[in-house]
Amino acid sequence: MLGTVLFRSPHNRRLLQSLRTCVLTDSFDNVNDKNDRFFSSKKWNTEETSHRQNVMGSLSVLGLGIGISLGIYYSKQREKTNLFAASQNSKDVKAGEPVPGLPLYSLRDVGQHCSHKDEIWVTYKQGVYNITPFIDEHPGGDKIMMAAGGSVEPFWLMYGVHNQPEILAMLESYRIGNLSMEDSMESTRDLEDPYGLEPKRHPSLKINSQKPFNAEPPPSLLADSYITPVELFYVRNHLPVPLVDVNEWRLTIEVVGLKPIELSMDQIKKFPKHTVTTSIQCAGNRRSEMSKIKKVKGLDWGTAAIGNATFSGARLYDVLKAAGLKDDEIKAQHVQFEGLDTDPANVPYAASIPIEKAMDPKGDVLLAYEMNGAPLSRDHGYPLRAVVPGVVGARNVKWLGAVYVSEEESSSHWQQNDYKGFSPSTDWDTVDFTKSPAIQQLPVTSAICEPSENEVVLVKNGKITVKGYASSGGGNKIVRVDVTPDGGQTWYVADLINPEKNKPPHHWAWSLWQVEIPVRKGQKQMELWAKAVDSSYNTQPESFKNIWNLRGVLSNAYHRINIKLKH
Template sequence: MKFMWHRLICKNRINLRLLDNICRSASLCAQNNKHETSSPHRLFLGASIATLLAYKLYDYKKNLAFAEQEASDTKAGVAREGLPYYSLQDVSQHCNKDTRIWVTYKEGVYDITDFVEGHPGGDQILLAAGSSVEPFWMLYAVHNNPHVWEILETLRIGNVTKEDAGKLTENMSDPYSTDPKRHPVLHPASVKPFNAETPPFLLVQQFITPNELFYVRNHLPVPKVDPETYELEIEIEGKNKTLSLTLDELKKLPRHTITATIMCAGNRRSEMTKVKPVKGLSWGAAAVGNATWTGVRLRDVLALAGVDEDAAFKHVQFEGLDFDPTGKTYGASIPFWKAASKRGDVILAFEMNGVPIPRDHGFPVRVIVPGTVGARNVKWLARIIVSEKESDSHWQQNDYKGFSPSTDWDTVDFTKSPAIQELPVISAICQPSEGQTVQTDDGHILVKGYAWSGGGQKIVRVDVTLDEGDTWHVANLDHQDTAEPPQHWSWTLWSARIPVKPGTKTVQIWAKAVDSCYNTQPESFKNIWNLRGVLSNAYHRVTVKLQ
């Protein structure tokens, strides 16, 4: 395999000072827990070193990761009067439940022992035990928000001594500094990692979303991949042989092109938060896009590896080249039948809208799983595993799942809900926008939007109302792919010219879609609320002023 640790270490500068600090913390932790077996000590040290190596695989600029947080927050991690001071050596002695688990953030010292089990990211938080959380928060920038800082401060037990403050993170580099440049029109939901959507009114200007305006969903830094050395590995569970394909070899296989919409599970989450706060990026209605994808059928690649659609496997796992501080890559899986079926239309795409896939969207190869939530369309594809088991990645097991409105973070059990695959029917009003002043034309207003349904279903109708459902107007389906269900992967662009009563100053526009299985959208978010804010497909509502 060409993406081995020793090659990456050789190609990237390692911050020896930070390595020394992490190793010292691991060593002190081991020395202070001699009654335990040596294996956990080795694991802790190994995880610490792997954490640094994974983090320092990038040759980046000076640390900028917390610039935005520092500008907007003056309390989290700032030294507080009346609390004791601890040295980094003191902190390093508290790295397991027996000694209590302490971490540092800036000048603060925190006891997170009782929080570990409830941490949404699982036990990965333990990698910071006895040390600083800042290297990890640079990669998981979702932590850099007031809600997380507020929780952190409730765990505060002291301050780092002035002599030691900052030592663990000095000279630290920014893992996002080599991310690609983005079009300035994109509206970020987060900067590190970069996640952004285009203004909704631009979405409905054309059926195919331009690459530069396609929404961006990244969980980790964007890897820089050399197409000349790129290899895709295909592993079949139970067999010792692994098939490897270079990019050139992949491109020699029969090509297949599909037009498919990809949508983030959290699209329109910002509307759900109006019912009750949720955890996740505050997406509007434009975390979605439609593109033409060209590549090779996954089923053809599986056939090369000796697997046909009648095989008894249950899942196909995907791993990307983007990875977290522990070296774990982003991963997901889909049902085997979807991967192996000709009707599934799953492709390993190397082109997007007729050109090589841009870095933000998975260069050089991205798996496109049409009709399925964006999280399963793994970018920077490195490895395919045909297996009896689902992917064990965090994003498959502990995220992107739906729950009852009554489930909260104290009662949630991620093992009780299946991973989201096909998405439900949805629509959105893209023009006019919320709060806009609209000029009536001969007593009418023009409304435009998109509608889409997962699972290859086709939109058969979009209904629009200005009077809370007393009267509905059927929209025109202006742009729609000719493919028939269940292989209709693209969205539908629609418009409606709706009459308004004379003298009306303000109206609230509602829209709902119906797909070819006669599934339709729920009326409100109240009864579909869930703690992660996913599957936000209630009627879309936009309030506008008239003149």
């Protein structure tokens, strides 16, 4: 798997050995013992699986923790970034380059500093850094210890967020010396780009992050088709896209209290084929609008981190019943999905949903192998993904390798320390992720797709046409979309396009909408607002001010655009 590439080389195996010595000795051994668990018939008991999942929970914050924490820490202690340059009287020093006059260290020297007792040293290119003060102060605690005594580059290759001047500048503030040229070459000789085998993408996608790849289509294209073409469906990847041989691939199913089973694709396809049309939306959709109120941490998504598609596969309900799950099993509280996309420590992306959703025969949760009538593309989860209608995209785990029915929800970073909402008054100094539940159902939202912000629109017969989408979580159907051109004095009800016949609370698809808006003679500009109402009569809040949160999720206030008019 791509996620294990970094640790297959001799140098990185040595790095792993040193990491084992420094931290999490027993736990990390257990993780590595099961690197190939998806490609063998090896079984393991419930206690071992539970231990492995707990280990993964502690490790999964490593890459993201380093990136997010560096950003937060930097923003709060900006003045520290100038310490190194000031002390060396050189403002042109680039991170990792040799600095004349500093001590020279070897990898062996660095490897001896992997605990608080001996200080925490890391390397980056030809730089050696004592990051002990950073570990003591940053919000992620000691999760960064996985890089102690070695190079941070394997992790930074995985997470492109580090390639920012302010983060590199802060790293330099902890500079204590240079790494010998020979050791520097050794430390990177076997590193391969984990993103080197990524699939090709449609050129019209707007890229929000290259590594990992995250992109959305132009909003105007969304309104053109009720079913979003696969090539134009937004892409949300947290890690490199795995390269999977479906002939060797197996899905592990483990029900609490029972022995695990493994299913091939042929076996999964023997279950009755079920087809569902559903929208999938990123929790951060429209984050860029919320960020205008006050900066948030996360990808700068516009209005197009959402799509509507038809998925086909086996119902999760059918598969879990066949695996031995009983409807009255008290210990069955959550279903965890584990992907094949992994970080440098071989920790996979994972998330979970409540058992009530998973085992609802009408909940339409799928182990999907087709999207829009064709096999899943690599970006969208080939060969198998979870499709959880009515639930946030983060729980629709791609590249499935395992499904666990358990007493606890997933211990992964993305379940426990991300994709949660908070009060507008909660900041990174006061946030406690344990106090907020993981997002499942998303609130009602809508967006104007056409025209776009600042577009010059031709007025025809005294009117303009406005198009967009609307969606709601939890199986609620959109019943109305209102659009106003005059700050809410007059509202025009849009025509809805939604051919799905499923009734709430099992209506999973979005609605497209269109409305004609009258224009006053000679009017040069217009501000348009749009809001949707769902079948439970939930509606969108008027502004982002009172729903702002530090992660920029659940961003569903009125959508507003300004346009210019041409008569």
